[in-house]
Amino acid sequence: MEEYRKKLGKLEALTDKPTHYCQGCEHGELTRLIASAIENLGIRERTVMVDSVGCSVLAFDYFNVDHIQSPHGRAPAIATGLKRVRPDLVVYTVQGDGDTLAIGLLEVMYAAIRGEPISVFLVNNAIYGMTGGQMAPTTMQGQVTTTTPYGRDVEFTGAPVDG
Numbered sequence: 001m002e003e004y005r006k007k008l009g010k011l012e013a014l015t016d017k018p019t020h021y022c023q024g025c026e027h028g029e030l031t032r033l034i035a036s037a038i039e040n041l042g043i044r045e046r047t048v049m050v051d052s053v054g055c056s057v058l059a060f061d062y063f064n065v066d067h068i069q070s071p072h073g074r075a076p077a078i079a080t081g082l083k084r085v086r087p088d089l090v091v092y093t094v095q096g097d098g099d100t101l102a103i104g105l106l107e108v109m110y111a112a113i114r115g116e117p118i119s120v121f122l123v124n125n126a127i128y129g130m131t132g133g134q135m136a137p138t139t140m141q142g143q144v145t146t147t148t149p150y151g152r153d154v155e156f157t158g159a160p161v162d163g
Helices: 026-041 055-061 075-085 097-103 105-114
Strands: 047-051 066-069 090-096 119-123
Touching: 026 055, 026 090, 026 119, 047 055, 047 075, 055 066, 055 090, 075 090, 075 105, 075 119, 090 097, 097 105, 097 119
Parallel strands: 047 066, 047 090, 090 119
Antiparallel strands: none
């Protein structure tokens, strides 16, 4: 395998559009890292991202690869179908903790159990960021959110998922 090349500046796997992500959110960093890997591996022309619901829904504006939009929580199922029809493609999803570990938990779990040859990138910011900062499956005990103003109470809401 070729040596990893560090590249600064414009990546072919990224568009020129500025991101909408909140300052300090790891979505922006992950976007750059994925694009850098796509470029270093030379796979951009055969890469497809499955855009899911949540903060990653607008990723089609940032990645210069093909995209398919999926229903909420169903990105692993769409990615699986695409990969089975076109095994030559590199297929990945970028999903938040709510999309992956709440409504989409079974989808990602079954894809993992079956060993589907897809990549699922999980952005865990411990809240539902796009809809106002409500408690998510990964909100930590005692963490304050818009729906837990006194912090998450595990006796009332259950323990967080270790995402």
